[in-house]
Amino acid sequence: MPDLADEIEVAYPQQPHCATVLLLDVSGSMGGAKLAALHDGLRVFLEETGTDALASKRVDLCLVTFGGEVAVAHDFAPVTAYGQPSDLGLVARGSTPMAQALERGMALIEERKAAYRAQGTDYYRPWLLLITDGEPTDCRPGDERWTHVAATLRDGVAARRFAFFAVGVDGANMERLRQLCPEGRPPLALKGLAFTALFAWLSRSQRQVSASRTGDTVSLPPVDWGTV
Numbered sequence: 001m002p003d004l005a006d007e008i009e010v011a012y013p014q015q016p017h018c019a020t021v022l023l024l025d026v027s028g029s030m031g032g033a034k035l036a037a038l039h040d041g042l043r044v045f046l047e048e049t050g051t052d053a054l055a056s057k058r059v060d061l062c063l064v065t066f067g068g069e070v071a072v073a074h075d076f077a078p079v080t081a082y083g084q085p086s087d088l089g090l091v092a093r094g095s096t097p098m099a100q101a102l103e104r105g106m107a108l109i110e111e112r113k114a115a116y117r118a119q120g121t122d123y124y125r126p127w128l129l130l131i132t133d134g135e136p137t138d139c140r141p142g143d144e145r146w147t148h149v150a151a152t153l154r155d156g157v158a159a160r161r162f163a164f165f166a167v168g169v170d171g172a173n174m175e176r177l178r179q180l181c182p183e184g185r186p187p188l189a190l191k192g193l194a195f196t197a198l199f200a201w202l203s204r205s206q207r208q209v210s211a212s213r214t215g216d217t218v219s220l221p222p223v224d225w226g227t228v
Contacts, residue, residue, distance in 0.1 A: 026067035031092035041195030068094020188226030197225035
C-alpha cells in the first residue's frame with residue numbers, strides 16, 4: 001500500500017510552505033455576533049493573504065472546527081483556493097471537544113510535514129492557532145487526557161515542531177488556556193469581538209514569514225487586538 005503522504009498533492013511544491021491550522025470553536029456559545037465576527041475576520045485573512053505574491057503560494061491553510069464534534073471544515077490548501085467564509089457552512093452548536101481538536105490539529109500538522117518531505121518541498125515551522133470562548137468538555141484539568149494534550153503541546157513547541165497560539169474570546173476560561181501554553185507565550189484575551197484585527201495580524205505575520213528564508217527568526221507584528 002502506498003504511503004499516504006505520497007498521495008497528497010502539494011500546490012506550488014517548488015515554494016517553501018507554511019502549514020497553518022486554525023482550530024475554531026463553533027460550540028453553541030459562539031453563535032450570533034461572535035460567529036458573524038469570526039466570519040468577518042476570516043474574510044479579511046483570506047483577502048489580505050491571497051493578494052500577497054508569496055504568501056498566496058506559501059501559506060497552506062487548514063480549518064478545523066469543534067462544536068459538538070471535531071471536523072475538518074477545509075483541508076490544507078492555498079488561501080486562494082478558499083471561497084467566501086460563508087461557504088464553509090460554519091454553524092454554532094453543541095459542546096466544546098477542545099482536547100480532541102488539539103489532538104487532530106497536531107496530527108494534521110505532522111501528516112502535512114510528511115507530505116512536504118515526500119515531495120521534496122521545504123517548509124517553515126507550522127502554526128497551530130486555537131480560538132475558543134469556553135473550556136474543554138471532553139476532559140477535565142488534571143485528568144490523563146488533559147495532561148497528555150498539554151504536555152504534547154508544550155513538547156511540540158519546545159522541539160520547534162510547530163508554533164502554538166491560543167486566543168480566548170469573551171467567556172473563555174483563560175486559566176485552562178494558560179495550562180496549555182508554553183512559557184513565554186501565554187494565551188491572549190481577544191478585545192471584545194476584534195476578530196478582524198486578529199486575522200489582519202495573522203495575515204501580516206504569515207506574509208512576513210513567507211517573505212523570509214526557512215530557518216530564519218521572524219519578528220511578528222505587535223498585538224493590538226488582545227491582552228494577556
